[in-house]
Structures are given as structure tokens and as C-alpha cells.
Amino acid sequence: MRSRVIVLEVNDEPREFLAPPGTTLLTALREQLGLTATKRGCAQGACGTCTVLLDGEPVMACLVPVETVDGASVATLEGVARAGGELDEVQAAFLEGFATQCGFCTSGMIMAAEALLAANPAPSREDVVRAISGNVCRCTGYESIINAILDAAERRAAVAG
Amino acid sequence: MPVTVEVPESVEAVVGALGERSGGEASGRDRRAVVIAGGTQVMPRLNTEVTGIGTLVSLRRAGLAGIEVGAGSATIGAATTLSALGADDRLAFLRPVVESIASPSIRNLATVGGNLFVAQPYGDLAVALLALDAEADLAGAGVSTRAVEELVHDGPPRGGVVTAVRFSVPPEFRYRKAMRRRLNSASIVTVAAALTVEEGTVTAARIALGGAGATPRRAPSAEVALVGGPLDAARAEAAGRAALDDAEPFTDAYASAWYRGRVLPVHVRRALMGETA
Numbered sequence: 001m002r003s004r005v006i007v008l009e010v011n012d013e014p015r016e017f018l019a020p021p022g023t024t025l026l027t028a029l030r031e032q033l034g035l036t037a038t039k040r041g042c043a044q045g046a047c048g049t050c051t052v053l054l055d056g057e058p059v060m061a062c063l064v065p066v067e068t069v070d071g072a073s074v075a076t077l078e079g080v081a082r083a084g085g086e087l088d089e090v091q092a093a094f095l096e097g098f099a100t101q102c103g104f105c106t107s108g109m110i111m112a113a114e115a116l117l118a119a120n121p122a123p124s125r126e127d128v129v130r131a132i133s134g135n136v137c138r139c140t141g142y143e144s145i146i147n148a149i150l151d152a153a154e155r156r157a158a159v160a161g
Numbered sequence: 162m163p164v165t166v167e168v169p170e171s172v173e174a175v176v177g178a179l180g181e182r183s184g185g186e187a188s189g190r191d192r193r194a195v196v197i198a199g200g201t202q203v204m205p206r207l208n209t210e211v212t213g214i215g216t217l218v219s220l221r222r223a224g225l226a227g228i229e230v231g232a233g234s235a236t237i238g239a240a241t242t243l244s245a246l247g248a249d250d251r252l253a254f255l256r257p258v259v260e261s262i263a264s265p266s267i268r269n270l271a272t273v274g275g276n277l278f279v280a281q282p283y284g285d286l287a288v289a290l291l292a293l294d295a296e297a298d299l300a301g302a303g304v305s306t307r308a309v310e311e312l313v314h315d316g317p318p319r320g321g322v323v324t325a326v327r328f329s330v331p332p333e334f335r336y337r338k339a340m341r342r343r344l345n346s347a348s349i350v351t352v353a354a355a356l357t358v359e360e361g362t363v364t365a366a367r368i369a370l371g372g373a374g375a376t377p378r379r380a381p382s383a384e385v386a387l388v389g390g391p392l393d394a395a396r397a398e399a400a401g402r403a404a405l406d407d408a409e410p411f412t413d414a415y416a417s418a419w420y421r422g423r424v425l426p427v428h429v430r431r432a433l434m435g436e437t438a
């Protein structure tokens with residue numbers, strides 16, 4: 001069993017690396033590419049803390065063998081902030097709305113929120129609840145997270161408007 | 162445990178990759194090859210357990226995703242994601258089924274074919290496909306088609322792969338899933354029913370259950386109880402009671418066998434009557 005050369009477009013930049021057989025997308029991001037915002041929680045697809053966008057869709061990176069998505073585009077939390085480190089609307093709303101407690105779910109929550117707002121810029125509260133239904137916050141801070149995502153939608157609409 | 166990952170670009174190549182390694186049992190160097198579609202079943206095992214799996218044969222590039230709808234029937238490629246199925250307006254009657262399963266980030270990976278083989282109390286789409294009397298197309302399995310009901314009972318075809326499921330769109334479809342939480346939760350019991358009602362009389366009924374046995378199953382006693390009369394509360398209740406004759410409820414972390422048996426008739430009745438609460 002040999003390592004394989006994999007090319008991904010990660011946060012809009014082409015990245016080429018060697019993946020040992022059976023490497024998950026999660027492990028490739030963290031260990032091959034040094035992008036550690038994406039967390040390993042349950043490794044079973046149950047907690048959502050490894051949520052990234054794969055070709056624009058939110059998925060659990062722990063469930064994807066990276067060799068099956070060679071050539072794909074991947075977005076992680078590292079690519080969310082704007083140039084110069086300015087937080088985007090979702091990050092700013094999480095920070096100011098006290099939507100991070102221990103922080104372990106935060107990168108997955110933000111990526112799920114980014115996917116929602118890209119597809120649905122004016123979500124209802126129910127839309128938000130559904131969008132983060134695969135993301136567990138064991139601090140149980142869901143209300144502030146939901147409020148922050150709704151706030152982010154308003155902030156983004158204000159910027160666009 | 163490192164595994165070899167194959168990403169074949171045709172169904173023939175998938176079957177070939179499975180065939181090369183399907184002889185080996187879980188021992189020595191010749192560990193077995195399994196199909197991976199969305200990965201939501203096999204990857205949790207690989208990530209957390211010692212398995213006998215040596216090779217993953219991915220369906221991602223095998224051309225098995227896609228939905229065709231025409232003349233009252235539908236064909237869904239086995240590697241179609243649950244999200245893609247849930248987004249298809251032509252099959253909107255299946256949207257409540259899809260949205261009752263897991264979360265968006267799982268449904269973006271999980272596939273229609275994979276759902277046939279999920280352990281209970283998951284596999285709610287399989288319950289719906291039993292009610293639809295769906296057929297599965299196979300490759301490399303010795304036969305080219307099998308009833309989904311048989312396939313769900315027997316498990317994945319050895320050395321082969323499901324390529325598509327096919328069904329006729331029913332005149333009336335009912336679905337209900339009882340869960341611990343409102344979203345992203347396994348089934349306590351799941352009920353799906355395809356009904357034909359002519360001039361106020363139920364002339365045909367196919368009712369299927371989840372949470373009622375080791376695999377999703379039909380409820381023939383409930384079907385007999387429902388056919389031949391009006392679709393009213395009394396007959397729906399009788400069908401619910403009859404469904405107990407078809408069920409072998411089990412105990413797990415979500416509910417006890419006693420509880421599942423206790424609530425099954427209620428949820429059959431509510432499903433048949435189209436009650437959403």
C-alpha cells in the first residue's frame with residue numbers, strides 16, 4: 001500500500017500532498033496541511049466538529065477518505081476570515097454574541113452556518129436549527145449560536161444592501 | 162488501520178475491484194474489500210474499531226448518481242445522495258422521509274443505496290422503499306434485479322453492488338417517524354405506507370415498518386386489516402393493532418422493546434390518517 005499524491009483546492013489555493021492509504025479528509029487537513037481549525041471529535045459523523053465544505057456542501061470530514069475526493073474544492077474555517085484577518089459576519093456575530101463557550105464545536109458550527117447563508121441568505125430560525133442539527137455543542141449553548149447565525153445573516157444583508 | 166482505497170470510474174471496474182479481493186476473510190494479508198458510497202456507515206467503523214476491511218471500493222466516480230423520473234416511475238442511482246433526493250421536486254413526496262434522516266452534513270454524503278443496508282434503528286428510506294415495493298438493480302451479483310425487501314433482509318450482495326433502485330410513484334403516500342428529538346435522531350418506530358383509495362375504499366395498501374425488527378419489514382397483517390374499507394380512524398386503528406403481529410420490536414439506547422410495541426399501533430394509525438402532530 002503506497003501513499004498517493006492528492007491535489008485539493010483548499011480555501012481557494014491548490015494544495016498538493018502525499019496521503020497514506022485510507023487517510024480521511026479530516027486527517028489530511030490537520031496533519032498533511034497543518035490546518036487544525038477542523039477538529040476531530042467523535043470520528044463517527046455524530047458530532048459535526050469536523051464540518052467542512054466539500055465542493056460547497058457541508059460534510060463531516062472524518063467520513064471522507066481523501067483519495068475519493070482528489071481534485072475537489074474544500075473550504076475550512078481558516079479560509080473564512082478576510083484578508084488581513086478581518087472577521088467575516090458569522091465570526092463577528094459568534095464573537096460578539098458569546099456564541100463560543102469552550103470553542104470545540106465552533107469551527108464546525110461556523111462552517112455549517114457559512115453553508116446555510118450561502119444557500120439561504122435570509123434563513124428563518126427553523127432553517128438555522130435544521131442547518132446545525134448535525135453539530136453538537138456540549139456546552140449546550142445552542143440559543144446563542146442560533147441567535148449569532150441569524151445576526152450574521154442580518155449583518156451580511158446590511159453589508160450587501 | 163490503513164486500507165487501500167480504490168476509486169473506479171465505471172460499474173464494471175467497481176465489480177472488478179470487489180472481485181479481486183472478495184475471497185479473503187478477515188485474516189492475514191488478504192483482508193476483504195467493501196463498497197464505500199457516502200462513508201457514513203463504513204468510516205465510523207474504520208475510525209474507531211478493528212475491522213477486517215482491507216480495501217474500500219468507492220462509488221464516488223462510478224457514474225451511479227442521478228435521478229430519472231418519467232411516466233409515474235422513478236429510477237434513482239445508488240450513489241445519489243440523500244440531499245439530492247430530498248431536493249428533487251419531482252419526488253417531493255419523499256422529502257419528509259429524507260429530512261427525517263440525520264442532518265444536512267450527513268445527508269450530503271449518505272446515499273440511497275447505502276441506506277438499504279444501515280443497521281436498525283436507522284434506514285428510514287429503506288422503510289419507505291419497502292412501502293413503494295421498490296426493485297433494486299444489481300451488478301456483479303449473479304442476478305440483475307432483486308426486490309428491495311429481499312435485499313434489505315439479506316444484506317449487501319456479495320461481490321456485487323446495487324446500482325439503482327426503481328419504484329412506481331404511488332397514488333397516496335404516508336410517512337411518520339417517531340424520534341427522541343425533533344431532528345437528527347434515530348427511529349423509535351418508522352411507518353411508511355403506499356395506498357390506493359378508490360371511491361372511498363382502500364383497494365391496495367403496502368405498509369412498512371422500521372424499529373420493528375432486525376431490518377425494515379412489511380406489515381402484511383396491517384395491510385389486510387386496512388384493505389377493503391374506508392380509510393377512517395377505526396380502520397386505521399385496527400391496522401395499527403394488527404401491525405403488532407408483524408413486528409418484533411427490540412431494545413436499544415433509544416427505546417425498549419416494550420415501548421416500541423406500545424407506541425407502534427399509535428404511529429401506524431397516525432401515519433395512515435396523515436396526522437402530523
